[in-house]
Every structure is written in structure tokens, then in C-alpha cells.
Amino acid sequence: MLPTPYRTGFATLVRYAAFAGLVAFILVPLGQAIVVSFTSTLPRDGIELGDLSLVNYANIFADADLVASLGNSILYVSVNVALTLAVSLPAAYGLSRFTFVGDKHLMLLLLAFRLTPPVVLSLPVFLLFAQLNMLNNPIGIALVHCLFNIPIAIWILESFVSAVPKEFDETAFLDGHSLPGFFFGYLIPAIGPGIGVTCFFCFVFSWVEVVFARILTSTGGKPITMAIDSLFGFNTDIGLVMAMTVFSLLPGVLLIFFVRNHIAKGFQLRA
Amino acid sequence: MRTHNNAAWWFAVPAFSLLLLVGLIPIVAVFNFSLFDIFTLEDRYWVGLDWYRELTVSVDLYKALGRSVLFSTLVVLIQFPLGIGIALMMRRGSIQTTAMLMLLAIPLVVPWNMIPIVWTTLVNPDFGVLGQFFGWIGWDFDYKFNALHTWMLILTVDTWHWVGLVAILAYSGRSSIPNAYFHAAVIDGASRRAVFWHIELPKMRAVLLMALLLRVMDSLMIYTEAFAINAGGPNGATTFLSLDLGEDINAFNYGPAAARSVIYFLFVLLLAWNFRRMMQRAEAA
Numbered sequence: 001m002l003p004t005p006y007r008t009g010f011a012t013l014v015r016y017a018a019f020a021g022l023v024a025f026i027l028v029p030l031g032q033a034i035v036v037s038f039t040s041t042l043p044r045d046g047i048e049l050g051d052l053s054l055v056n057y058a059n060i061f062a063d064a065d066l067v068a069s070l071g072n073s074i075l076y077v078s079v080n081v082a083l084t085l086a087v088s089l090p091a092a093y094g095l096s097r098f099t100f101v102g103d104k105h106l107m108l109l110l111l112a113f114r115l116t117p118p119v120v121l122s123l124p125v126f127l128l129f130a131q132l133n134m135l136n137n138p139i140g141i142a143l144v145h146c147l148f149n150i151p152i153a154i155w156i157l158e159s160f161v162s163a164v165p166k167e168f169d170e171t172a173f174l175d176g177h178s179l180p181g182f183f184f185g186y187l188i189p190a191i192g193p194g195i196g197v198t199c200f201f202c203f204v205f206s207w208v209e210v211v212f213a214r215i216l217t218s219t220g221g222k223p224i225t226m227a228i229d230s231l232f233g234f235n236t237d238i239g240l241v242m243a244m245t246v247f248s249l250l251p252g253v254l255l256i257f258f259v260r261n262h263i264a265k266g267f268q269l270r271a
Numbered sequence: 272m273r274t275h276n277n278a279a280w281w282f283a284v285p286a287f288s289l290l291l292l293v294g295l296i297p298i299v300a301v302f303n304f305s306l307f308d309i310f311t312l313e314d315r316y317w318v319g320l321d322w323y324r325e326l327t328v329s330v331d332l333y334k335a336l337g338r339s340v341l342f343s344t345l346v347v348l349i350q351f352p353l354g355i356g357i358a359l360m361m362r363r364g365s366i367q368t369t370a371m372l373m374l375l376a377i378p379l380v381v382p383w384n385m386i387p388i389v390w391t392t393l394v395n396p397d398f399g400v401l402g403q404f405f406g407w408i409g410w411d412f413d414y415k416f417n418a419l420h421t422w423m424l425i426l427t428v429d430t431w432h433w434v435g436l437v438a439i440l441a442y443s444g445r446s447s448i449p450n451a452y453f454h455a456a457v458i459d460g461a462s463r464r465a466v467f468w469h470i471e472l473p474k475m476r477a478v479l480l481m482a483l484l485l486r487v488m489d490s491l492m493i494y495t496e497a498f499a500i501n502a503g504g505p506n507g508a509t510t511f512l513s514l515d516l517g518e519d520i521n522a523f524n525y526g527p528a529a530a531r532s533v534i535y536f537l538f539v540l541l542l543a544w545n546f547r548r549m550m551q552r553a554e555a556a
Contacts, residue, residue, distance in 0.1 A: 015360050018356075018357075018360060019360070019371065022357065022371075023374060025431065026374055026375070026377060026378060026431065026435075027374075028393070028400060028401075029389050029390060029393045029431065030377070030381075032389075032392060032393050033389045033392065036398075086285070087285035087286040088286055090282040090283070090285060090286070091282055091285070091286040091287075093282055094279040094281075094282025095282075095283070096273075097273060097279070098273055098274055098275065098276045098279035099273050099275045099276075099279075100275065100277045100278075100279045100280050101277050103279075104547075106283060106287070107547070108547055109290070110290075111484075111543040111546070112536075112539055112543045113290060113294045114485075115484070115539045115542065115543055116536060117488075117489075117492035117513055117535065117539075118494075119492070119494050119513045119516050119517055119520070119532075120532040120536055120539075122520065123301065123304070123520055123525065123528060123529065123532070124296075124297035124298075124300035124304070124529075125297050128296060128297060128300065143292070143293055144293050146290070146293055147290065147293045150286050150289065150290060154286065204379050204380050207380065207382065208379070208382045208383050209383065210382060210383050210384045210495055211494065211495065224382070225382040225384050228384065228385065228388075229384060238392065241388060242389075242392070245382075245389065248381075248382050248385060249377075249380060249381060252379075252381075253377060253380065256373050257373065260372065263372050263373075263439060264372055264439050264442050264443040264446060
């Protein structure tokens with residue numbers, strides 16, 4: 001966005017070279033994973049080792065556990081995102097519009113929970129969820145992931161709500177809208193992109209997390225990540241592992257495409 | 272302007288209750304465990320602060336702390352110049368910028384246990400693209416037994432994973448600067464360097480502080496990737512804080528693991544509190 005005096009031919013060249021390097025750095029590891037996912041990596045009848053083949057993808061669908069893990073992942077992430085949004089939107093609104101006793105402490109607590117590494121809490125969370133009978137259940141993962149997703153959601157949503165002028169609320173209330181009516185009829189449509197970005201980041205952080213997912217699903221209800229871990233053994237089919245990895249990337253990449261124009265918005269901060 | 276109204280607590284109650292369940296209760300429980308010697312949960316003995324005493328004199332803890340601090344420092348020194356540099360090169364609103372933001376976000380959606388698998392495959396000397404390249408140039412890259420190589424691999428993997436977040440946050444901070452600032456700078460004849468130090472960096476400060484906090488904390492407590500790459504080896508050279516904790520938990524040493532957890536949590540709280548003070552000062556300035 002700099003005006004022209006700062007742009008020179010040489011700078012443009014450097015910029016394109018740097019971008020090309022960055023593209024290669026990010027894409028080569030994934031490119032190799034995709035190639036391996038289409039390669040037969042174990043000796044099989046009728047397919048030469050190292051041949052290009054769809055056998056790994058066929059094997060995913062032949063394995064009931066792997067298919068179930070796709071469903072488990074989608075289920076726990078959807079529940080987590082819905083739950084996080086439902087509780088974070090009111091909190092973000094409250095923090096954006098009002099001051100109240102302890103609001104600063106609440107913010108500090110949110111920050112601390114976002115920063116607490118899952119390993120620190122994994123043991124008591126395991127024991128707590130065992131008592132609640134929520135082990136080996138994708139819903140358990142959905143609940144625990146609120147720990148770091150609620151702070152992120154409140155952070156992003158608050159900056160979007162704060163961008164909406166307060167007069168906007170007052171007009172809605174003067175028109176006789178109730179609080180729920182205001183949220184659904186006015187606020188949510190007004191911060192649509194913010195909701196999208198929040199969903200994206202909550203999805204991402206929940207989808208990729210493995211420490212809680214591992215301790216909560218030791219024997220059943222495994223998400224994709226844990227199903228992949230269980231593929232490792234004496235004679236690991238690395239092609240199958242990579243095929244599952246490619247599958248695990250698809251929803252995220254799709255979401256990136258949907259929020260591409262808003263991904264960098266919503267990080268304006270208030271201490 | 273925000274109005275003062277304590278009834279606004281009701282807005283925060285659902286979020287707070289959920290955090291109470293999955294955050295506060297486990298922390299209280301972990302504090303409780305840290306005071307006991309636990310064989311099974313029914314069979315435990317009060318030991319008071321013994322675990323803490325043992326930990327605070329343990330050389331291994333300080334060694335792990337040193338390694339973690341070194342790792343975090345390197346992460347920040349590599350990823351911030353790189354991330355900010357990328358953000359500075361992106362023009363607001365262009366199609367290339369949108370494409371670049373999408374590209375930068377891709378590593379963020381890769382599950383954490385997949386990242387080490389993808390990278391160890393990449394540097395595999397038999398069939399990995401990078402591993403074969405190393406062989407071709409005659410570099411004997413051995414991340415399993417050469418500590419320097421393990422460090423290089425973990426740092427590269429972490430940079431691959433996270434530089435996008437730094438760049439996205441830096442770009443988001445930079446794109447909130449009104450164009451008038453840049454025009455004024457041109458009229459004043461300011462150099463490119465002066466524009467960066469006096470306009471861009473101060474305006475990006477708040478968002479960069481947040482990025483710094485996220486990166487420092489996540490890299491101090493790196494676990495999944497580091498463990499999967501070399502399980503803390505060779506010879507403990509990459510045994511970071513969280514790897515020690517993970518080992519305690521896997522060995523069912525509940526008491527010491529809990530004491531360690533409490534220490535790490537207090538550490539997190541201290542950092543978060545200091546960070547908020549820095550943010551408030553940045554806002555006041």
C-alpha cells in the first residue's frame with residue numbers, strides 16, 4: 001500500500017523471488033504428502049511397490065474405524081464451534097459495551113486459559129471426564145476444546161462488535177426488539193464476517209489439537225488425528241497415513257477459501 | 272464509550288461457567304494432587320510441598336527451562352522478522368495478497384500430530400524430496416542422532432507451522448493504518464526505513480504483542496511436534512519443559528506431574544499478567 005516512490009523494479013524482483021521461496025517452503029512438504037498418498041507403499045498383489053494408485057483411498061473406505069473417525073472429527077468440531085459461538089457472542093457483546101466489576105480479571109483469566117498448555121491440564125481433565133462418563137465420546141473433546149476456543153472467540157468477536165456503533169443497538173431496542181431479537185435480527189447479520197472468521201479459527205484450533213483428543217479417546221470415539229496415530233505399527237503403510245492426512249486437510253482448506261477475504265480482519269485489540 | 276453496569280455479568284455467565292468446568296475445576300484438582308503421593312486415586316498420602324521441594328532443586332528442570340527459553344528465543348528471532356517481512360510485502364486488497372493469506376493459513380489447519388509425520392517423511396533419505404536433496408549435495412543430515420540437526424528440524428517445522436500466523440496478524444495490524452499516514456510520509460520525504468520504524472511498527476505494536484505472547488507461550492510449551500520428531504533426544508538435547516511433564520504423566524507419576532503442572536500454570540499466569548500490563552502501557556502511549 002505504499003505510494004509509488006517506494007517501489008522500484010529491483011524491489012519488485014526481490015518481492016517475487018521471496019514470494020516464490022515462501023510458496024515452495026509451504027507447499028513442498030504438503031506436495032510430497034499428496035504424492036505419497038497416491039502411491040502404493042506396501043507390497044500388494046497386482047500393484048508394483050511405488051506405483052501411482054488409488055489403493056490408499058480405497059483402503060480408507062474399506063476400514064470401518066477410519067470412516068468412523070471422519071464422522072467423529074466432524075461431529076466434535078461442529079459441536080465445539082456451535083457451543084463456543086453460543087457462549088462467546090453474549091460475552092463479547094457484554095465486554096464490548098459495558099464495564100463491570102471484575103471484567104479485567106475475566107479478560108486475564110481468558111488469556112491465561114488460552115495460554116495454558118493442554119499437557120498441564122490433561123491429567124485432571126481425564127479424571128474429571130471419567131467421572132462425568134464422557135470418555136471415548138467425541139462430545140467430551142468438544143467440551144474440553146472450549147478451554148482455548150472461548151478466549152479466541154471472545155477476542156475476535158469483541159473487536160467486530162466494537163466496530164458496530166452503539167447507536168445501532170439503541171435503535172433496535174427503541175424499535176421494540178427484545179435482547180434475543182436484537183442478537184439474531186440485528187447484531188449477528190451486522191457482524192457476519194466476524195462470525196465467519198471466529199468459526200474458522202475455532203475450527204482450526206479444535207481440529208488440529210491432539211493432546212486432549214488423545215487422553216479422552218483412548219479406546220473409542222477416536223477422531224481422525226488419533227485414527228492416524230493408530231495406523232503406526234510394525235509395518236506402517238505410510239501411503240495410507242498420507243491419504244488420511246490429505247483427508248484431514250480438506251475441511252480446513254475449504255474453510256480457508258470461504259473466509260479468504262476476512263481472514264486478516266478482527267484482530268484489533270483492546271487491553 | 273462503554274457504560275458501567277454490573278448486570279452485564281449475565282452476558283459472560285455462559286462462557287464463564289463452561290470455563291469453570293473445563294478450566295478452573297481441573298486446575299484446582301491439579302493443585303490438590305500436587306500435595307499427595309498418589310498410588311491410585313483411593314490410595315494416596317499427604318506429602319505437603321515435598322514434590323515442589325524436589326522439583327525446585329532438580330537440575331533437569333532448569334536444564335529443560337534453559338532449552339525451552341533458547342527455543343522460544345530462536346523461534347521469535349526467526350519468525351517475527353520473517354512474518355513481518357511477509358506482511359510488509361503484501362499490498363492491501365490485491366488478489367495476490369488474498370492468495371498469499373490463504374497459503375499462509377494452510378499449515379495452521381494441519382493436525383499437530385501430522386506435521387512431524389509430513390516433515391520426517393520429507394527428510395527421509397530413502398524417498399523424501401528434501402532427504403534425497405541432502406544426499407545429492409552430500410550433506411549427512413541425521414536428525415535422530417545429531418542434536419544440532421534435531422534442533423534445526425524442529426525449528427524449521429515450527430516456522431513452517433506458525434510463520435503464517437505471525438504474518439497474518441502483522442498484516443492485519445498494518446492494514447488498519449489509514450493511507451493518509453503514508454501520503455504524509457511521502458510529502459515529508461521520509462525514507463522507507465523511517466516509514467517502517469515510525470509509522471508501521473508503532474501501529475502494529477498491539478497486534479504484534481499479542482502474536483508475540485501466543486508464539487512465546489506455544490513455543491515454550493512445545494510438545495506434540497518435538498516429541499514426535501525425536502522424543503526429546505538425542506541425549507535429552509530437545510527435552511523441553513512439556514516433554515518432561517508428558518513423561519511424568521505417561522509414567523503415572525501423578526503427584527510430581529501435578530506439582531510440575533502447577534508451576535507451569537503459575538508461570539503462564541505471570542506471563543499473561545505482565546503481557547496485559549504491557550498492552551495497557553502500549554495503549555496509553
